[in-house]
Amino acid sequence: MARIPYADPEAPENREAAAYIVASRKKLGHLHRMLLNSPPVAKGWIDLYDAIRWKTELSGKLRELAMCQVAAINGAKYEWAAHAPIALKEGATQAQLDALPDWSTQGGLFDAAETAALALCDAMTRHVHVPEVIFAQVKAALPPREVVELVVTVAGYNCVSRVLEALEINGEDPLS
Known part of the structure; x- marks a missing residue:
C-alpha cells in the first residue's frame, strides 16, 4: 500500500x-x-x-531501454511494468530486456548507440557523475540534441523511480 x-x-x-x-x-x-x-x-x-x-528525436527503442534500465537498477517494479511492454513495441527484444541490468556482460545484444546509452544510464543512476570515456562514447553515437534528450530521459526516470519507491506506489493498490 x-x-x-x-x-x-x-x-x-x-x-x-x-x-x-x-x-x-x-x-x-x-x-x-x-x-x-x-x-x-x-x-x-x-x-x-x-x-x-x-x-524528442531520441529513438523510442533507446528511450525505453534507458527507462527500463533505470527501473531495473532502482528496483522500481511499477516503472518496469509500465515501460517493458513499450520497449518491446519500440523494437527492443525480450532478450535485451532480460539482459538488464547486467547488460554489459551480454555480448552482441546491443549496438554501439545502445551500449553507450546503457553505460551512461548506469553511471548516472549508480554514481551521478559520468566518466569522460563513457560520455565520449555517447557523443560519438548520438548528435548533441539526442545526447541532451538521453541525459534528461535518464535523469527524469530516476526521478520517477524515486517518487514511486519513496511513496511505495503500487499498481495493484486499490484507488478508492
Whole structure:
C-alpha cells in the first residue's frame, strides 16, 4: 500500500489537473493519482514527461531501454511494468530486456548507440557523475540534441523511480 492516500480526482481542487492528465494520458494511473495530491506538480509532471516521451528525436527503442534500465537498477517494479511492454513495441527484444541490468556482460545484444546509452544510464543512476570515456562514447553515437534528450530521459526516470519507491506506489493498490 502507498504511504499516503491516493488523491480523489473528483475533489474540486483536483478536477482541473485530473482532466489535464487524462487529456494527455487517456487515464489516471496510480502515479498520477498520487501526484494529484499536489495539482501544480501533477500538471508540471505531465508537461515534462510528455516532452521526454513524445517530443524528442531520441529513438523510442533507446528511450525505453534507458527507462527500463533505470527501473531495473532502482528496483522500481511499477516503472518496469509500465515501460517493458513499450520497449518491446519500440523494437527492443525480450532478450535485451532480460539482459538488464547486467547488460554489459551480454555480448552482441546491443549496438554501439545502445551500449553507450546503457553505460551512461548506469553511471548516472549508480554514481551521478559520468566518466569522460563513457560520455565520449555517447557523443560519438548520438548528435548533441539526442545526447541532451538521453541525459534528461535518464535523469527524469530516476526521478520517477524515486517518487514511486519513496511513496511505495503500487499498481495493484486499490484507488478508492
